[in-house]
Amino acid sequence: MATSEYQVSGVERDPGSFRDRDSRVLVGSDAVYRLLSERGAEDWNRLASSRLFEAFIADGTLVSTEEASNGIADPEASRALGQPVRAVLRHERVPFVSYPYEWTFGMLREAALLQLDLLLAALEEDFSLKDATPYNVQWRGSKPVFIDIGSFEPLREGEPWAGYRQFCMLFLYPLMLQAYRGIAFQPIARGSIDGIAPTDAARILRGRDRFRRGVLSHVHLHARMERRYGERDGAEVKRDLRRANFKAELIKTNVTRLRRLVARLNWRAGDTAWTGYREANTYTDADTDRKAAFVRAAVAERRPALVWDMGCNDGAYAKAAVESGAGYVVAFDLDHATVEVLYRALREAGNTQILPLVLDLADPSPGLGWRGMERRPIEGRGRPDLALALALIHHLSITANVPLAEILDWLRSLDRAVVLEFPTREDPMVQRLLSGKGQGSNSDYELETFERLLGERFSIRRREPLPSGTRILYHLHPA
Amino acid sequence: MQLLAYLDPGSGSMLLQVLLGGVAGVAVAIKMFGKRVWRLLAFWRRGRDESLQDAPGPPVTEGKRSSPSAKPQKEPI
Numbered sequence: 001m002a003t004s005e006y007q008v009s010g011v012e013r014d015p016g017s018f019r020d021r022d023s024r025v026l027v028g029s030d031a032v033y034r035l036l037s038e039r040g041a042e043d044w045n046r047l048a049s050s051r052l053f054e055a056f057i058a059d060g061t062l063v064s065t066e067e068a069s070n071g072i073a074d075p076e077a078s079r080a081l082g083q084p085v086r087a088v089l090r091h092e093r094v095p096f097v098s099y100p101y102e103w104t105f106g107m108l109r110e111a112a113l114l115q116l117d118l119l120l121a122a123l124e125e126d127f128s129l130k131d132a133t134p135y136n137v138q139w140r141g142s143k144p145v146f147i148d149i150g151s152f153e154p155l156r157e158g159e160p161w162a163g164y165r166q167f168c169m170l171f172l173y174p175l176m177l178q179a180y181r182g183i184a185f186q187p188i189a190r191g192s193i194d195g196i197a198p199t200d201a202a203r204i205l206r207g208r209d210r211f212r213r214g215v216l217s218h219v220h221l222h223a224r225m226e227r228r229y230g231e232r233d234g235a236e237v238k239r240d241l242r243r244a245n246f247k248a249e250l251i252k253t254n255v256t257r258l259r260r261l262v263a264r265l266n267w268r269a270g271d272t273a274w275t276g277y278r279e280a281n282t283y284t285d286a287d288t289d290r291k292a293a294f295v296r297a298a299v300a301e302r303r304p305a306l307v308w309d310m311g312c313n314d315g316a317y318a319k320a321a322v323e324s325g326a327g328y329v330v331a332f333d334l335d336h337a338t339v340e341v342l343y344r345a346l347r348e349a350g351n352t353q354i355l356p357l358v359l360d361l362a363d364p365s366p367g368l369g370w371r372g373m374e375r376r377p378i379e380g381r382g383r384p385d386l387a388l389a390l391a392l393i394h395h396l397s398i399t400a401n402v403p404l405a406e407i408l409d410w411l412r413s414l415d416r417a418v419v420l421e422f423p424t425r426e427d428p429m430v431q432r433l434l435s436g437k438g439q440g441s442n443s444d445y446e447l448e449t450f451e452r453l454l455g456e457r458f459s460i461r462r463r464e465p466l467p468s469g470t471r472i473l474y475h476l477h478p479a
Numbered sequence: 480m481q482l483l484a485y486l487d488p489g490s491g492s493m494l495l496q497v498l499l500g501g502v503a504g505v506a507v508a509i510k511m512f513g514k515r516v517w518r519l520l521a522f523w524r525r526g527r528d529e530s531l532q533d534a535p536g537p538p539v540t541e542g543k544r545s546s547p548s549a550k551p552q553k554e555p556i
Binding site: 019020162163198217218225226227228229230237244250251 | 485
């Protein structure tokens with residue numbers, strides 16, 4: 001088949017898809033395309049006729065996939081694969097791309113279990129998964145979906161699970177750090193795209209941690225084996241293992257145990273300053289009701305496809321937005337425990353329209369990996385049609401010390417409608433944030449200044465002071 | 480045809496999978512490591528025994544090791 005028969009139009013290469021040479025992803029406005037090499041196409045054909053594929057497509061575990069048999073446009077795009085294209089697959093687009101360093105502990109664990117369940121099911125039908133990375137998992141709200149169809153390959157008898165080390169580095173060790181030591185895994189995951197090496201994990205999980213479930217074997221013995229045998233030629237090891245009669249049964253045993261271990265890892269999202277924030281703080285019920293009504297009205301006006309709830313806390317307004325017709329809400333907050341509580345609630349409810357993420361707007365996810373493009377910054381993954389900034393601006397302005405004008409410039413740069421709440425300088429919460437600072441600090445934080453800056457950037461569609469008297473809501477459109 | 484995996488599985492990590500298999504992996508382990516397998520398993524068992532002894536007792540204190548605070552402190556520069 002000639003390469004030119006497979007062309008995809010109006011698409012761009014996904015800069016994060018290049019590691020697997022048999023499968024390359026292109027992103028279009030309505031769908032995602034996957035170009036497959038000869039070997040990739042062979043694997044795909046086998047997978048497509050398996051029971052496993054049918055079952056996991058039916059229950060939504062795998063991203064929806066069909067063969068784009070007529071192929072499509074742009075020879076440039078076809079060149080992305082670097083070898084003849086033998087098949088093109090068409091996938092649904094997930095509503096919003098997110099990365100493991102933006103997930104909560106519960107989300108990472110859920111993705112880990114999904115990865116292991118897929119592998120166990122694959123082994124039953126003589127397939128394996130060629131890698132084990134959380135970047136192969138995305139979300140429809142609180143439900144994980146496995147997106148890398150190219151990851152399935154026929155099982156090669158006598159070979160161990162190639163993804164085991166990667167699973168440890170990107171799933172197991174971060175989960176253990178959080179569960180056993182209470183160390184936030186997100187900054188570490190964000191700092192290293194390949195995860196935590198066994199030797200590093202062994203240095204962190206030491207002393208009494210050695211006796212925690214799984215640490216001795218998956219961390220310390222792993223590090224020791226790596227030090228001792230890491231330099232051995234991989235092909236030679238595979239050959240020796242085959243001769244020693246290594247069987248897929250052994251992989252099944254190991255993965256089943258690993259699954260049990262992961263399922264038992266737990267993190268108690270303890271109380272932080274932000275969990276129970278609503279109850280503990282000065283919000284009157286009347287304020288809360290007015291805010292929800294305000295959000296509902298703003299959403300109903302345009303029915304935005306994508307809403308960002310920035311500083312979402314317990315997600316009350318994200319839920320209000322969905323109820324009023326928003327297509328999908330990305331709800332983020334900087335506090336891990338708060339987002340974990342939200343995730344658990346959404347999961348309990350089977351919610352597929354609200355994606356909870358851990359994200360600090362004062363330090364948002366940057367571009368990472370090869371050329372800083374393998375993982376994209378948050379704004380490069382789809383801008384919101386409506387941004388909610390409720391009870392947020394005083395934290396950015398006073399706690400993070402970002403000048404009001406800069407915050408508003410950034411909001412304006414989204415070029416979309418915004419619902420914003422401004423607590424005045426007299427507000428008890430603002431007073432509390434200011435109390436630790438020197439007198440006269442954050443002098444730009446004044447209603448008059450704020451409204452002047454606002455007027456220079458936005459047109460104010462609606463303005464409503466809340467009953468408490470120290471907070472004002474604005475519905476803004478870019479001027 | 481030599482099928483190349485794009486991901487390096489790591490030689491140590493591949494070999495570890497034999498040891499993790501417990502009873503299911505014994506035959507393979509003996510073929511792979513011979514007598515060394517007992518030494519590797521001893522590492523593991525030693526840890527387990529310690530954990531059994533350790534579990535009901537008081538927390539392990541740093542005092543067991545040579546305490547760094549006992550060393551003469553360097554003068555701050």
